Amino acid sequence: MTSPSPRQVIPLKTELPSALSSAERKTIEGACARLKALPGALLPILHAVQEELGFVPKDAVPLIARQLNLSIAEVHGVVSFYHYYRQQRSGRHVVHLCRAEACQALGAVALEAHAKRSLGIDFHGTTADGAISLEPVYCLGNCALGPSMMIDEKLQGRVSAQRFDALMAQARAPVTKP
Ligand code: FES
Numbered sequence: 001m002t003s004p005s006p007r008q009v010i011p012l013k014t015e016l017p018s019a020l021s022s023a024e025r026k027t028i029e030g031a032c033a034r035l036k037a038l039p040g041a042l043l044p045i046l047h048a049v050q051e052e053l054g055f056v057p058k059d060a061v062p063l064i065a066r067q068l069n070l071s072i073a074e075v076h077g078v079v080s081f082y083h084y085y086r087q088q089r090s091g092r093h094v095v096h097l098c099r100a101e102a103c104q105a106l107g108a109v110a111l112e113a114h115a116k117r118s119l120g121i122d123f124h125g126t127t128a129d130g131a132i133s134l135e136p137v138y139c140l141g142n143c144a145l146g147p148s149m150m151i152d153e154k155l156q157g158r159v160s161a162q163r164f165d166a167l168m169a170q171a172r173a174p175v176t177k178p
Contacts, residue, residue, distance in 0.1 A: 018059040027052045028060045032067035042068060042078055046085055055086040083136060091126040093171045096137040096150040103139075103146035107160075111147045114161040119168070131172045 020028070031048035035041050045064055049056050056079050065075045079085045097112055119127050119134060126133040142148040145157030149164075151171055159167070 018063075020057060020059045020063075024053060024057060024060075025063070028057075028063050029067075032064060036067055042070065042075065046079060050085055054090045055088055058087060086124070086133070086135070088124070088126070091130050091133040093131060093152055094133045094135060095168075095171075096135045096140070097123075098138070098140050098142075098146065098148040099136045100139040100143075102143035103148055106146035108147040111149075111159055111161065111164060115164055118161075118165060129172075132168060 018025070028049055031045050031052070035044045035048060038044055042064070045068070046056055049060055049064075061075045061079060062072050064070075065072045068075070079087065095115070097115055098108055099112065100108075115134060116122055119125075119132055121127055121132075121134055123134055123136050137150065140148045140150055140155060142155055142157050147159050148155065148157050149159050150156065151167060156163075156167060
């Protein structure tokens with residue numbers, strides 16, 4: 001019996017039409033150039049792209065696939081499998097609401113319903129004013145002080161519906177310069 005031939009991805013000869021700006025393209029190509037030698041480079045590259053652009057644009061997928069010699073379907077599969085990766089541009093602030101068990105026992109289900117109602121969006125959505133994006137997260141390591149959430153990089157514990165509204169008003173408030 002002959003052993004299977006090594007896996008080969010046939011690179012695309014033609015560029016797919018892309019809506020990326022030249023700055024976005026530069027960011028994505030830069031992340032690939034910096035990180036593609038790492039073992040399992042796809043996740044760190046996606047992470048870097050999201051960190052710099054706030055999301056992983058749809059048209060980043062063929063670009064990254066080409067750089068890593070992967071198929072578009074493989075890269076797309078990873079982007080859509082992990083909830084962490086946003087496929088749409090995020091709002092000015094990203095709110096991560098914890099949905100894991102310990103927070104659920106402390107009222108996270110009611111908080112989630114309130115958050116969706118008061119923002120008028122579901123998970124992965126962004127408010128009409130572009131201020132807030134809402135994302136689920138599964139444990140923020142703040143289990144004893146649930147329900148927990150994170151606004152951008154800032155962790156918040158014991159979040160009631162009232163406190164949630166106050167935090168959202170604060171996030172939306174214009175920044176006053178000293
Ligand atoms: S379960 Fe919510 S922070 Fe751990």
